[in-house]
Amino acid sequence: MLSKDSNWVSCGQTCLERSEIRSYMVTLKDIAERVGRSVTTVSRALADCSDVNKETAERIKEVAAQLGYVPNTLAKRLQKQSTDTIGIVVHPASRGYPEPFFSEFLAGIGEKATHYGYDLLVTYAQEEHQMDTYRQLVEGRRVDGFILYRTLRDDPRANYLHSLNFPFASFGQVESIDRYSYIDEDGEYAMQLIVNHLVAMGHTRIGCICPSLEIMHAYIRYNGLVKSLAAHGLELEAALVREGYFDQKDGYEQALVLLNQPTPPTAIVGFNDMIAFGAINAAKTLGLHVGKEFAVTGFDNSMMAAYYRPPLTTISQPIFKIGGKLLEMLIQSLKDKEHEPSQLLLRPQLIIRESTQSL
Amino acid sequence: MLSKDSNWVSCGQTCLERSEIRSYMVTLKDIAERVGRSVTTVSRALADCSDVNKETAERIKEVAAQLGYVPNTLAKRLQKQSTDTIGIVVHPASRGYPEPFFSEFLAGIGEKATHYGYDLLVTYAQEEHQMDTYRQLVEGRRVDGFILYRTLRDDPRANYLHSLNFPFASFGQVESIDRYSYIDEDGEYAMQLIVNHLVAMGHTRIGCICPSLEIMHAYIRYNGLVKSLAAHGLELEAALVREGYFDQKDGYEQALVLLNQPTPPTAIVGFNDMIAFGAINAAKTLGLHVGKEFAVTGFDNSMMAAYYRPPLTTISQPIFKIGGKLLEMLIQSLKDKEHEPSQLLLRPQLIIRESTQSL
DNA sequence: TCGGTTATCCAAAACGTTTTGGATTGATTA
DNA sequence: TAATCAATCCAAAACGTTTTGGATAACCGA
Numbered sequence: 169m170l171s172k173d174s175n176w177v178s179c180g181q182t183c184l185e186r187s188e189i190r191s192y193m194v195t196l197k198d199i200a201e202r203v204g205r206s207v208t209t210v211s212r213a214l215a216d217c218s219d220v221n222k223e224t225a226e227r228i229k230e231v232a233a234q235l236g237y238v239p240n241t242l243a244k245r246l247q248k249q250s251t252d253t254i255g256i257v258v259h260p261a262s263r264g265y266p267e268p269f270f271s272e273f274l275a276g277i278g279e280k281a282t283h284y285g286y287d288l289l290v291t292y293a294q295e296e297h298q299m300d301t302y303r304q305l306v307e308g309r310r311v312d313g314f315i316l317y318r319t320l321r322d323d324p325r326a327n328y329l330h331s332l333n334f335p336f337a338s339f340g341q342v343e344s345i346d347r348y349s350y351i352d353e354d355g356e357y358a359m360q361l362i363v364n365h366l367v368a369m370g371h372t373r374i375g376c377i378c379p380s381l382e383i384m385h386a387y388i389r390y391n392g393l394v395k396s397l398a399a400h401g402l403e404l405e406a407a408l409v410r411e412g413y414f415d416q417k418d419g420y421e422q423a424l425v426l427l428n429q430p431t432p433p434t435a436i437v438g439f440n441d442m443i444a445f446g447a448i449n450a451a452k453t454l455g456l457h458v459g460k461e462f463a464v465t466g467f468d469n470s471m472m473a474a475y476y477r478p479p480l481t482t483i484s485q486p487i488f489k490i491g492g493k494l495l496e497m498l499i500q501s502l503k504d505k506e507h508e509p510s511q512l513l514l515r516p517q518l519i520i521r522e523s524t525q526s527l
Numbered sequence: 528m529l530s531k532d533s534n535w536v537s538c539g540q541t542c543l544e545r546s547e548i549r550s551y552m553v554t555l556k557d558i559a560e561r562v563g564r565s566v567t568t569v570s571r572a573l574a575d576c577s578d579v580n581k582e583t584a585e586r587i588k589e590v591a592a593q594l595g596y597v598p599n600t601l602a603k604r605l606q607k608q609s610t611d612t613i614g615i616v617v618h619p620a621s622r623g624y625p626e627p628f629f630s631e632f633l634a635g636i637g638e639k640a641t642h643y644g645y646d647l648l649v650t651y652a653q654e655e656h657q658m659d660t661y662r663q664l665v666e667g668r669r670v671d672g673f674i675l676y677r678t679l680r681d682d683p684r685a686n687y688l689h690s691l692n693f694p695f696a697s698f699g700q701v702e703s704i705d706r707y708s709y710i711d712e713d714g715e716y717a718m719q720l721i722v723n724h725l726v727a728m729g730h731t732r733i734g735c736i737c738p739s740l741e742i743m744h745a746y747i748r749y750n751g752l753v754k755s756l757a758a759h760g761l762e763l764e765a766a767l768v769r770e771g772y773f774d775q776k777d778g779y780e781q782a783l784v785l786l787n788q789p790t791p792p793t794a795i796v797g798f799n800d801m802i803a804f805g806a807i808n809a810a811k812t813l814g815l816h817v818g819k820e821f822a823v824t825g826f827d828n829s830m831m832a833a834y835y836r837p838p839l840t841t842i843s844q845p846i847f848k849i850g851g852k853l854l855e856m857l858i859q860s861l862k863d864k865e866h867e868p869s870q871l872l873l874r875p876q877l878i879i880r881e882s883t884q885s886l
Numbered sequence: 887t888c889g890g891t892t893a894t895c896c897a898a899a900a901c902g903t904t905t906t907g908g909a910t911t912g913a914t915t916a
Numbered sequence: 917t918a919a920t921c922a923a924t925c926c927a928a929a930a931c932g933t934t935t936t937g938g939a940t941a942a943c944c945g946a
Contacts, residue, residue, distance in 0.1 A: 193668070195932060206896045211934060221894060238666035242605040243932035246901050251601065258637065262630065271621065271630040278617065278651035282660075287669070290649045291636035301641075307597035309552070310646070416834050449834055475775050475808055477836050554902060565926045570904060580924060602902035605931050 194237045202231050211390055253287040254498060257302065257325075259318050260295050261414055269440075269468055273339070273394035276491020284499055286312075299324055306334055313337070313498045315491075318386055319350075319384045337498040339490060340384045349497045349509040351490050353516045355385060358483045359392030359437075360399075361518040362465050365481070366435050367400050370527035371463060375408030376432035377422045377443050389439055389467070408433050411422055412443055419446020427462075434462060435527060441466035441473050444480055448523065458472075463524040479521035485514070537543035539787040553596045557786075561590050570592050573598075613857060614670035616661060616684075618677050619654050620773055628799075628827055628846055632698070635850020636674055643858055645671075658683055665693055672696070672857045677835055678709075678743045681848050696857040698849060699743045706782030708856045708868040710849050712875045714744060717842045719758075720877040721824050724840070726759050729886035730822060734767030734792035736781045736802050748798055748826070778805020786813055786821075790874075793821060793886060800832050803839055806880065822883040838880035844873070 180254035196214075200207045205224060212218045213228040214237075218484060220228075245251055256277065274290070281288045289311055293301035302325055305311050312335065316325055319340035326342040329335075337349040366374055379386045394404050410425055412418030421440060423446060426433055438444030444466030448458050456462040459478045466473060466482035473480040497510050538696055555573075559566045564583065572579045572587040573596075579587075604610055615636065621629035633649070640647045648670055650827035661684055664670050671694065675684055677701035687700040688694075696708040725733055735752060738745045753763050771777030778797060782805060785792055797803030803825030807817050815821045818837045825832060825841035831840040856869050 193932095197932080208896050208898095208935085209894085211932095212895090215934085219894065224894080236666070238663070240605075240932050241667040241669045242601055242610065243901090244934080245682070246599075246605050246903090246931090247600040247933045247935085249901065258634070262634070272634075273616070274630075274649070275621070275651060278649055282651045288649045288651075290637055290647045292634060292641045292647075304597070307595070308600040310600045416830070428796075445831075445834060452836070471775070472804075472831060475804060477808075477811070500918085552902095556902080566903085567905085567926050567928095568924085570902095571925090574904085578924065583924080599902050602931090603904080605901090605933090606903045606905085608931065 184345045193240070194235045195240070196237075198235060199228060199232050199237060202235070203228050208363045228405070251287075251310060251312050252285065253289050253311045254281055254313055254315060254495065255289045255291060255305050257291045257293055257298065257305075263316075264288075269470065272487045273317065274492045276488040277495045280492040280495040284495070285498065286495075299328065302328060306332065312502055315339070315494055315498060321384050321387055322381050322382075323384075335498060335501050336499070339494055341383060341388075343386065347509055349511065351494055351497070351512040351514065353483075353485050353514045355388035355516075356392030356395065358467070358516040358518070359389050360396040361397035361516070362437060363393065363400065365518060365520065365524060366463060366465070367371070367402075369463060369524055371435040372402060372439060373431070373433045374402065374404070374435045375410070375426045376404070376437040377410045377412045377419060377426070377447065378439040378441065379413050380411065386439060393437060412440055412446075414440060416442050416446035416449070419443035420450045421446070423447035423450035424454075427451060427456070435524070436464050438464060438466050440480055441468045441470045442479060444482065444523070445472065445476060448476065448478070448480070459522045459525045461527065465524060469519050473519070474521070476523075478523045481521045481524040482519050484517045484519050490514070542800050552599075553594045554599070555596075558590050558594060558596060561594070562587055567711070573731035582817070584733060604774065610646075610669060610671050611852065612648050613640055613672055614648045614650060614668045614672060615674045616652055616657065616664075616666050617649045620677075626881060628829065630838050631846045632676065632850045635847040636854045637852040639851040643854070645854075646857065650873040658687065665691065671861055674698070674853055674857060679741050680743050680746055681741075682743075694857060694860050696853045696860070698853055700747075701743065706868055708860060708870065710853055710856070710871040710873065712842075712873045714747035714875075715754065716753030717826070717877070718748050720875070721796060721842070722752065722755035722759065724877060724879065724883060725796075725822060725824070726761075728822060728883055730763060730794040732767070732790070732792045733761065733763070733794045733796060733798040734785045735763070735796040735798065736771045736778060736785070736806065737770045737798040738772050739770065745798055752796060771805075773799060773801055775801050775805035775808070779809045780805075782806035782809035783812075786810065786815070794883070795826045797823060800827045800829040800839060800841055803841065803882070804831065804835060807835065808840070818881045818884045820886065824883060828878050832878070833880070835882075837882045840883040841878055842881045843876045846850050849873070
């Protein structure tokens, strides 16, 4: 193993040299002096401008390479008055394991950002200081645009940015503004898929565990659920609806409440996979045979879904791709300020597994 | 719901005003003109320097607040020649669900970074361009320091940064350099805990599924495993060692290989939780009663561990805290270049659950 | 010969800060 | 009275780019 990168391993002399190179930062001025041209010319040569002699340009590039010149990002950005940086403010709920969704989403954004030469600035703010964080980033000109996610129906972040005409793109719609860029999954359609499937399996007594309806996703899915049930002549009984946020613990506890009722549901629709896992565990605890006599569905198709016992029937969303596409939409609007906002509604897919079988 | 943040909701006039404020960026010069003082004085007043008259300073601050002045971050950084930014280059394996570890680690780093006023620059590079990415960030002066994780025994990133004397702190040790800041868990001790427990449960035929031994963590744990087994007069048979990277699929497949041998192990030590989950599934597939006649252990105590069926015996590491502490160590060394590197070896904890019971 | 191109170059301004090295004033001290 | 000191202020330089608005010289066609 030592052979790999061995030039770095026992570096007595090498290190010193490198260290000197670093402490002496090469600037345009250095190159200019060395070549005997002005800073202007050097800058233009490196930018491949047409008004510099070919030979001069070559010589300049040669010297630049030889000196190991790398432009100073800060200086460039100050001059250009743009940061080439996209900001994302992390939601408090995305901080731990509970939300496997987030790391994939971030990766989708990050890979595209790197690809297009943008930096990704990730900020963690406490919920109560969330708006201050946005304001600081905007007014300190630290980012060129934002990615938003987990939107609310009336979303203060979106409202703020929209009012400033500050670029952003969001995963999830917002009711309180219009003309903005977003991607969303068709939650209503997703619920239709789920309900159709459950009904086909013989379920009529269907409950759900969902987060606050202030969250846009939840609201859309909830309405979709009600509507789809109605299409089958079924009703979503108030007693069969429980609020639970996002983690297994909530799913477990709320499912227990539902299942301990006099006439419990035969199926529970979890609004995300973690909730569904919790519900499965609750049912197991009560000795139910999950999949047969009691069904559970999730939402997200997280990796665990396929491996859980029983494997979870859930809705698949291409989170990684959504992140990437969102970033592309944002960059689009950064490059062309007049560009019409793009809006994308994705068709989700139902992944049927063993957690839902015929009654 | 509309009452909350209603100042943003129906903003006809408000929006315009805001928008004007933004397009007209307030600078020190603006304040200076308004107050009738020089830019220098304004700058010094806002920095609470002692050589500006109290009344003047107050007046300046008043006007600054009134105009909504926020310093231009780029200009400040260019002048100060520091970026106040910490970089983290994401390992390709951390991109999806498979590694719940990552989002918690990142959150630990990010929250502290925000707390100390540092930006967190998250970069996604393809593995083959990894070193280029580091070089660009270093030489373009885009970050003041790095957080490294998932170190190799001979780690090119650490070697590079170390040779340049560029600040970094890593989660995991590196063999190829010394005198650097790191946090690591005591993997040898962790394995001792696991082996002692398994032996106490009556296991003598113990196998393992571990990642490449080039990875420092894996190497340490592997050696710890061998040593701990030896302490009980046991040997780690070559046939009972399989390489698997990090996900359930690997765990599943490699566990099948182990279990289909003529004399299969009665316990499998997974080098992380995902591997362990896969192994559990494999055993279930073969009809084994996991926990009773066959034991599995994990490493990380990811959230799923407690909820898996059976719940997983595993090693607990405070990943979130480690991230935060790492960032603090890094900032420490940024502020005091001469500061001795700190090195922290954590005592891991064994969380015993039902996946390991008496034979 | 002259006006008009073209090719090549550059000084200076600009981006918005912080810092350096005084300058000015008025009061205090020797 | 002159020297010293403290308080208050600021012009200019610096950070390292990019861009603006020419300048210069050589060449071309009429």
